[in-house]
Amino acid sequence: MFIEDTDTICPVHNIELITDRVPAFYGLISYFWDRPPEIEQYYMAQKKYFPQSKFSVRGGCVITPSSPFFHKVNYYPLCREEHKKWCTENNTKIGLIPDDFDLELHIQEEIERCWKSRGQVPEEVLNEVFSLIEQEKITAAIKLLKRANMKIPLYAIKSYIQILKVNYIQR
Numbered sequence: 001m002f003i004e005d006t007d008t009i010c011p012v013h014n015i016e017l018i019t020d021r022v023p024a025f026y027g028l029i030s031y032f033w034d035r036p037p038e039i040e041q042y043y044m045a046q047k048k049y050f051p052q053s054k055f056s057v058r059g060g061c062v063i064t065p066s067s068p069f070f071h072k073v074n075y076y077p078l079c080r081e082e083h084k085k086w087c088t089e090n091n092t093k094i095g096l097i098p099d100d101f102d103l104e105l106h107i108q109e110e111i112e113r114c115w116k117s118r119g120q121v122p123e124e125v126l127n128e129v130f131s132l133i134e135q136e137k138i139t140a141a142i143k144l145l146k147r148a149n150m151k152i153p154l155y156a157i158k159s160y161i162q163i164l165k166v167n168y169i170q171r
Contacts, residue, residue, distance in 0.1 A: 010052045010076040017052055017074035023097065024059040024071045042094045045086050052076040053083035055097035122148065133161065 008017055046053070054075040059067060087096055125148045132141035138161060145157045 005054075005073045007052065007074050010079060012049065012051055013076055013078050015076055015078070017076050019072055020054070020075055021070045022054060022073050022075075023056045024068055025056055026059045026061065026067065038090070038092060039094065041090070042086075042092070046083070046095065049086060050079040050082040052079040053095065055080065055083070055095060129161075 009015065010017060052075050054073040057071045057073055059071070083095060087093055125144060129141045129144055132138075132144065142154075142157050142161055145160070146154060
């Protein structure tokens, strides 16, 4: 579940923020007592130098067919530049947006994890579904998924196809 981003001014730079659409990442986060030192250093630097870089957001531990893979945030471009600079100086990519290949891989992994939690869908079926959506054969993709896993309700399949169409295929 996402908390609406209501920030309008960067607290460090005192400048108005800009809206962007960023990837949402799901999974359990580490608490301060579990964090490696480099993650702790990142969070301290983020708080002090680039609190509004927001290259991505956390979506929580649970992913469902209606979970978005992207979310709107308010960010400040200078915070993003400071974030990149800090990462270069510290030889890390912590908190940066993944490149296109990593982003596609992330989306595909999240989709597969979502469906595996509701029932198994063979990889070859998922690949065929991606292909059908790319060809704009949405009805065929829905029917294929329904045949592959009868336990998943039709509304969930339609939501899933919409997620794929909007967030994966039409990026």
